[in-house]
Amino acid sequence: MMDLVIPDKTHDESRQGEALVLEPVTGKNNGRKLYIESYGCAMNFSDSEIVASILSEQGFETTADHNAADVIFINTCSIRENAEQRVRNRLKEFTVSKVKNPGLVVGVLGCMAERLKSKFLEEEKLVDVVVGPDAYRDLPNLIDQVDSGQKAVNVLLSREETYADISPVRLNSNGINAFVSIMRGCDNMCSFCVVPFTRGRERSRDPQSIVAECTDLFNKGYREVTLLGQNVDSYKWNATAESETPNAEASSAETTNFANLLELVALISPELRVRFSTSHPKDITDDVLYTINKYDNICNYIHLPVQSGNSRILEMMNRTYDREWYINRIDAIRRIIPDCAISTDMITGFCSETDEEHNDSVSMMDYVKYDFAYMFKYSERPGTLAAKRYKDDIPEEVKQSRLAQIVAKQQEYSFYRMQARIGKVEKVLIEGYSKKADKDYCGRSDQNAMVIFPVGDNYKPGEYVNVLIERTTSATLIGKVV
Template identity: 75%
Template sequence: MLELAHTTKTHDESRQGEALDMIPTGQSTGRKLYIESYGCQMNFSDSEIVASILMENGFETTKDYRDADVVFINTCSIRENAEQRVRNRLKEFEAAKTKNPGMVVGVLGCMAERLKAKFLEEEKLVDVVVGPDAYRDLPNLIGKVDEGGRAVNVLLSREETYADISPVRLNSNGISAFISIMRGCDNMCSFCVVPFTRGRERSRDAASIVKEAQDLFDAGYKEVTLLGQNVDSYKYTAPVAEGEAPGATINFAQLLALVAEVSPELRIRFSTSHPKDITDEVLYTMAKYENICKYIHLPVQSGNSRVLELMNRTYDREWYMERVDAIRRIIPECGISTDVITGFCTETEEEHQETLSMMDYVKYDYAYMFAYSERPGTLAAKRYTDDIPEEVKKRRLTEVVDLQREHSLYRIQNFVGKVQKVLIEGFSKRSDQDFCGRNDQNTMVVFPVDPRYKVGDYVNVLGETCTSATLIGKIVD
């Protein structure tokens, strides 16, 4: 059976490919499906859509790729190491395909979109290459392979949101789920492949999002994460017939409120925000509703305005700091995390120091930190020379990581001696004698099992001690 581990991390390269675990829903054909997902939350959400489409077409699932008739790997192109990991995994499938010549092996997602038909030429193991907007075509593409061919569909769409597809929920704890609210990205950050692999930005029907949240709550889920490459630019206007007045436009702040009003017992998270778009209206909405978690992932990438301009981030150092100030003013208890890239093209030592000073200014709860990795086809690859030596990139990255470790400890120490509302997500990885869950600020909390409570319950936990990554405490009444 397939299984999917959920995480709050964005573009976290430490994640390995994970398989999906569900029960078939359609008329069985006896064919078995295996999917692995790599990369960001959006990829894992997309795998739920893929599973739904294929299970409606009679596929069952398996947790062992060697037993599968169809093997898919849902890929990430955000960094070179992520792509190499996928290539290595495909080689591991080769022995299984040798023993089962009828096995169909496919590459889905961003890496498929970036490499397109070239993938079929380079990787003889791969039979199907499918981009993020072509998943509805999977049954047809698999059919072509069954007939002896190989198949590619990487067409990008300006309309596809999969709003009418009910994702097969692959979260084994039945507590937390993703809801994709939009697809694509219109931001042309010079280091990023996403606009080229996921296409133009389009927002999903707000009513379908609210219905999905309601359905999840009715099914016992207690937390949803609204997903988009840039959730703050969400904007949906319902189509109207010719001659009719246009309907009201719903922005992200309004959508947040609509989802929060499904139930005060349903926690709301979202990812990812863009500093140029996050508004005070969103912040005031977060402050108004207790069940909207007080946590924002706000990627800075660099603390220097010149480097930010080269990155085409469309904000400068002062703008970013003003947005942080607004968050601290409107939601004083809000947790903030970020992404940082070290060693971007032409970055000087003084500019690197400005990134460190930005980190000191914000004191992020945690961060996702990378040395710059040039991605083919991006604006940076076309315009700039990747001229920072690897040893300099790595040294700067080490300085960023060390500083962030200090800040993470500083932030989490603030929870010691205080009571946190925690949603029990499951048992601790280290012991089945401890529960684990997250507080509002997305901090992981570990505490002894209490027989009065179960997974899915909200509890109050008194923080007693901590590491730089985990708050340790006990349930209090």
Template identity: 75%
Template sequence: MLDLIHSTKTHDEDRQGEALSLPSTVKVSNGRKLYIESYGCQMNFSDSEIVASILLDKGFETTKDYKEADVVFINTCSIRENAEQRVRNRLKEFESAKAKNPGMIVGVLGCMAERLKSKFLEEEKLVDVVVGPDAYRDLPNLIEKVDDGSKAVNVLLSREETYADINPVRLNTNGISAFISIMRGCDNMCSFCVVPFTRGRERSRDTHSIVREARELYNAGYKEVTLLGQNVDSYKYTPNVPEGEEPLSTVNFAQLLALVAEVSPDLRVRFSTSHPKDITDEVLYTMGRYENICNYIHLPVQSGNSRVLELMNRTYDREWYKDRVDAIRRIIPECGISTDVITGFCTETEEEHQETLSMMEYVKYDFAYMFAYSERPGTLAAKRYEDDIPEEIKKRRLTEVVNLQREHSLFRLQHFVGKVHKVLIEGFSKRSDKDYCGRNDQNTMVVFPVDERYKVGDYVHVLGQSCTSATLIGKIVD
């Protein structure tokens, strides 16, 4: 029985490691066991579901214990240096297990694959197979090559691959929330980011396949879907038509949101991530029209200073970003907003850092993912700019950002105290099986006492009674 994909938090939109039960629908078991471990963003977690589906179809079963696996994959993230170090350390642990099980195959999947393939395969000899994010269909063939005594690599990027025809194996124990990948790749060339080089150019998935997947999930009992893309607001799908026929209309992200929301009013819809240059009023008005589209937007700012934003090649300035925040507040007054912040980017002055703090004061984000700048080899910033801010200054600025965000998170949560929130019960609180937990419309985690009238997967109304800087605490009200 497929029963595990492990995920470890390393970047924005990350999930904590968790044991996940999977359906026992192996077509014909080949007697081999698979272990997959994922690092990084929700896109990586979603990709692991695709990998599990491809190998499930070939008869693999999975195990919670990598030491008893025949094939071990680690799905990697290249966003930050510490993520790469964690992966390398983990591969060395797998190497020890392989010494006791010489037939074990160890492979690296995902964003780290292309950039570090030679290191992993030849210099450090840590892996047998390296597979990029557009080559997962080739995994059964690559495993066969390794079985025959060869190393195997496929890191080719594609302009077409979206895996639209693959039904992902759902890896969520509660059967309540699921990811739907709507596009792959990224055309934005932010100077600090490796994603365009590791995931290739943007391509949008067939609209009908997305809506069909959402409908199938709802019919299977799921209550929430999250539409995923590196930049969901640039979603744009034009159906192919035979030559000579009338071209069909292009579907944009606002229209896709409406189509998914119309699957059922009881299916919650979330999405991530939005780019400030692309989020339109049309998207915001669509969110306002549908009660089941959650009022929450992840809108990475990275820096509050226009000069630094230009160096980052973010293609917007301080005033543009504030205009988008103003539009969100005007059109969806109760919308939650989160962000990403990088401190100590190349040549950032103290005054420019203060502008980031002032932007945070202007928006008062619900929460944020905050990092000191970490130069990534191969990026435009690594080629063009000197990483010239001392580490102690980066860390001091990061501490100031973190402390200010803690104040703002508490401020936002205090605003929820005394109000009633619609919450989808996702499971039991990590601290006590006497409490349920779930998120409200603004993506805030809410904890409340178990009421035997309700079960995981039910919507309940919760009165906020108190809060910490991270959690709203309340009780179910009728």
């Protein structure tokens, strides 16, 4: 089986989750068992579904027990240091399995592959195969190389690969929610980030393939799709420029931007909810906001990472916007989509950050009053522009103190936003039973808040219900179906 690490929110980092069973393609079974773990962002989980599809076509059966596996892959994240350490510790655990099963193939996929390939293969001897995010089609050949006694590596980045023709195996098989990758790579060179170096240049999928995938999901009973990209607002497909591609005639417009794509997916059915992640403050346009407002099935929720509330720090981060620009985008969201929930990412203790500059981040939180946030202390990543240009000079205790301050601030505003929903009726897509009690269902509201309510006889997972919110915690709305 494949073990998929599923985050509670699409940007949550390095969390382990449940394992889910996948059968090999009908008529194919090579007698070998596969086990996959994923760490990091939603894009990694989406990539694991692509890997699962490629290898199931080769007849791999899957197992929930890594001790029973013939091939083990970890799909990795390089964004935070603790994620890398967790992967390294996990690989050391798998070396014990190799003692019992000398034929076991252990591999690293994804963002850590290119950057740490020599360490994993040669210095620490933890893995047999290293595969980058653009080389998953080569996995069958690479496994064959390992079987013949060689180490195998393919970390070549591509300017064309989008895996648009591969139908992902849905590992998060509740049959209701699905990730759909609309683009790969990133052209933003944020100084703290390794993604441009590990995932390559930005390229968009043709909209026809995206709409076809979402339509197929809807026809199979899925009722929510999340469109994924490192920066979805820069999605752009030029049909003329891509005319050599079979699916180029994706829309009547010569160029399809993100607002156009949102509309195309929303028009599949009013019963198909549409979410997306992640937006970039420099690129999110009023056209996108008006499209969200136009269609009831495009969720009123935007993740808009700010990273810092101070313009000097934002310039050092190479975010290409300043404090005033970000506030302008927040004001536009509030004006065009009044009931929109907003979340963010925030980094404390970036290089040379002063107390006053940190206070600008705190005041940004006071201005926006985010529904929730992902908050981190700065972690220098080797190879990034920040590591080359700036000294990581903020003491660890100062970073931690500043982080604690913004975490406490966010808890205050999360509870404030939740309290404001009491007495309102929320449209909820039922996802399943609550983790705490099988007498309750859970699902997400339009604004991406988790909602808990009693199980009833007249509704079931995959259906929409209206829930009157009666009380709340800082993270959950609680009510009853009306």
